[in-house]
Amino acid sequence: MTDSTYSGHLEKMKVRPGVPVDYALVLDNKEHVINDLLGQQITLKWEGDIHCRACERPTKKSFGQGYCYPCFTRLPECDSCIVSPEKCHFHLGTCRDPEWGERVCFNDHIVYLANSSGVKVGITRMKNMPSRWLDQGAAQALPVARVATRRLAGLVEDILRRDVADKTNWRTMLKADAPAIDLHTEAERLRTLFADELQQLQDEFGQDAITWLTNENTRDFNYPVLEYPTKVASHNFDKTAEVAGRLMGIKGQYLILDTGVINLRKFTSYKISVTVNRES
Template identity: 50%
Template sequence: MEVKLKGCIEKMRAELSSDGKVSYFFRLSAGELPMADLLGKSIQLEFSGQIACIHCGAGTNKSFSQGYCFTCFNQLAQCDRCIMSPELCHFHAGTCREPDWAQTFCMTDHLVYLANASGVKVGITRINQIPTRWIDQGAIEAVPLYRVATRQLSGLVEAAAKTHVADKTNWRLMLKNAQPDTCLKTAAADLQAKLMPAVQTLQSQYGLQAVQAVRNPDSVSLSYPVLQYPDKVSTLNPEKTPLVSGRLEGIRGQYLLLDSGVINIRKFSGYELALSVGA
C-alpha cells in the first residue's frame, strides 16, 4: 500500500458533467485526490484516533453534528436546531446565534425540490448548492418545485409537502441502487397541485414573490461511479475498527462502497487518517 494523502477528513468534493456523470475528489486538510482512478483498486483508511473540529480546529474527543467540537456545536448558528428544521427559524425574534452568518446562508434564495434517491422525497437547499445537495443525497434524478426567499420559507413549504411525500432518504436502499423507477416530473406536477392552498397562504403572508412555483421544470439526471452495488449493506465504523480496507467498488452520496462494507465519509469529518492505495 502506498500512502497517497494524510490529514483530517473534509466532505468529498463532487462535480457533475454535462452528461450527468458525477466525479468525486477525496479531501483531507492536506489536499485532495481524484477518485476516478481508484475504482476497482484496494484502498486503506487508517484512522489515528485524533479528531479536529472542522470550524475552530481544536482537538476534541468526540465529534458533534458531523465534525464540530462541543463548544462550536453549542455556539454556531450552523449547528442550531433550525438547520435541521428550518421552519423553526428564530431570526425574526432576534435570537439567532449568528445574525451575520444567517444573512448570508439563511436569508437568501432557497430551492424546494423533489429527488429520487431511495424513492421520491422532498428536500430544500440554497440555490448555490445545486447540484451539490442532490449529489450528497445520492439522488439519481431531481426536479425543482419552488424558489423561495429564505430558508425558513423553504422549511414551511417542505413541512406542508411532508404530508404528501417523504422527506428522508433510506440510505440503505440508496446504496443498493433499489430506488423505484418513477416519473419525477409527473410527481412534481401532482405535488404542486396539492400544495397550492398552502403556498397561497404563505404568499398572502409573505408576498407573491416570496414563494414562486417553478413552471414546467426540467429534471436533472445523475449517475455515480459504481462498479457494483452491494446486495447487503454493512457499515464500517473507524471508532471501532481504526483500519478500514477493501476494494473500492463505487461512490454514491458521501459513501465509499468497499467490498468489505460502506463508510459515510462526511460523518467522520475532522477525523485524522492516512489514505493508502494498492493494486
C-alpha cells in the first residue's frame, strides 16, 4: 500500500455531470479527482489556517463560507439578498455594488423544482445548471420558468414555497437515493394552485418577464456512493481538526465516510491536508 498527501486552501468541490457524477477536490485552485478514492481510507486535517476567499487575508473565523468579516459585511455577493433574492434592494438604490448587481442580477434566471430529499423549489442563473443541482445532491431536477431578473425569480420562488420546501433536508439526502417524483405534475399543480398570485407578478413586471418552460425534460443524476449511512453524524473541523475514515460516497458537497459525513463547502478557505492510504 502507498500513501499520498496533498494540501491547500479548500474550495467547493468541482462537480461535472456523469454516470455517476464526477467530483474533484479543489485545493489552492488545483483539482484532485476523488471518485477513484471510493473505498479507500482518507484523513483530512485542518492546519489551523483560514484565508479570505476574496481578499486572501488571514482570518480567525470564516463568514459566509470563506470570507473574512470585513468582506462579508461589504461585498455584494455576501448580502442577505443573495440568500433571499426576493429581498433585493437594488431598486431602492442601496445595492452594495450597483455595477456588480447589474452584471449578476439583471439577467435570465431559472426557477426549478428538484428532488433531493423530496420536492423543493429553487432558483439559479442559467450558467449554473446543472452544477447548482449537483451541489444540492438532487436526484432529479426540472427547470420550470425563465425569468428576467434575480429579484423576480425570488418572488416566484417565494410564492411556490408556500406549498413545497425551499431547502434540502441534508440528513435525508445523505441517507438514501431519493424516490423518483413526477416533477412535471408537481410543476403544473403549483402553477394551478398559485395561478392568481403568479399572474399578478406578470401583470406587474410584464407578460414577457416570466416564461413558463413546459417542454423541458427532467434531469436525472446518479452519485458515486458505495453505501449510505443508516445514521447521519457530521464532522466539523472547528471542533475536531482531524477527520478520518473510509470514503463510502460523495453527494452534494458532502464526503460520506464510514465515521460520519463532512460538508466541505462549509469549510471553504480552510487550509487542509488530505492523506490517502491506497490499499493495493
